[in-house]
Every structure is written in structure tokens, then in C-alpha cells.
Amino acid sequence: MNWVVLGLAGLVEIAWSQSIKPTQNFTRPLPTLVCFVLAAVAVWLLSYAMRTLPVGTSYAIFTGIGAVGAIALGIVVQKDPLTVGRTIALALILGGIVLARVTNPE
Numbered sequence: 460m461n462w463v464v465l466g467l468a469g470l471v472e473i474a475w476s477q478s479i480k481p482t483q484n485f486t487r488p489l490p491t492l493v494c495f496v497l498a499a500v501a502v503w504l505l506s507y508a509m510r511t512l513p514v515g516t517s518y519a520i521f522t523g524i525g526a527v528g529a530i531a532l533g534i535v536v537q538k539d540p541l542t543v544g545r546t547i548a549l550a551l552i553l554g555g556i557v558l559a560r561v562t563n564p565e
Contacts, residue, residue, distance in 0.1 A: 461508040462560070465517055468504035469524025475501050476529040477536075516559050523556040 475497035481490040501521075509517045527549055533539035 461511050464504055465508035465512060465520055466524065468501050468508060469521050469528070471497060471501040471504060472521060472525035473528030473532065476525055477532055513563065516563050519559050520556050523552050523559075527552050527556075 475494065478490065478494040478497050481487065482494050483490070485491045485494075505517060505521050508521075530539075530545065530549060534541050534545075
């Protein structure tokens with residue numbers, strides 16, 4: 460169950476990463492509130508998952524999901540360029556996430 464919670468935490472982190480820009484340097488109250496709430500929920504879910512999962516593995520997977528999601532949304536939504544280097548970086552991050560999960564001593 461905590462692996463599911465960790466995955467959910469990563470998804471909330473993706474939403475949080477996308478909520479930062481609309482705050483316009485935290486000058487817009489509603490987007491800023493949304494940003495802070497998403498950050499708090501992501502960290503709460505991460506801490507919940509860490510009750511039984513190793514801290515290092517949990518945090519690496521959490522940030523990996525967030526990084527992959529943020530890059531993917533940047534490419535799809537913001538039309539960021541998809542280069543060979545970015546594709547390799549995404550593959551390496553995904554590989555690291557999978558490896559961290561499958562080699563977890565649980």
C-alpha cells in the first residue's frame with residue numbers, strides 16, 4: 460500500500476511543479492495557495508509512505524517521478540524541445556526509478 464501512496468505523492472509533486480509558474484513569484488494569492496497546498500500534500504504523502512519504506516529509496520523515487528512528469532508535461536504542454544539528450548535523461552531516470560523499486564529489500 461505504501462508503494463501506491465508513494466506513487467500518488469509523486470503525481471502530486473508533478474502537479475505542484477506545474478503550479479509554481481502561475482504564482483508569478485508568489486504575487487498571485489490563489490495560485491500561491493494552490494502551490495503551497497500541493498507542496499504540503501506531496502510531502503505529507505511522502506512522509507506517510509516512509510513509515511515502512513526506506514527514506515533514500517522513497518525520496519529518490521518521489522523526486523524521479525516528479526522530474527519525469529515535469530519534463531514530460533513541459534514537452535507536451537509547454538512545447539519544450541524533445542532532444543536526444545533529454546530522451547536519454549528521461550530513460551535513465553525511469554530506469555533508476557524501476558531499479559530502486561525492484562531492488563528494495565521488502
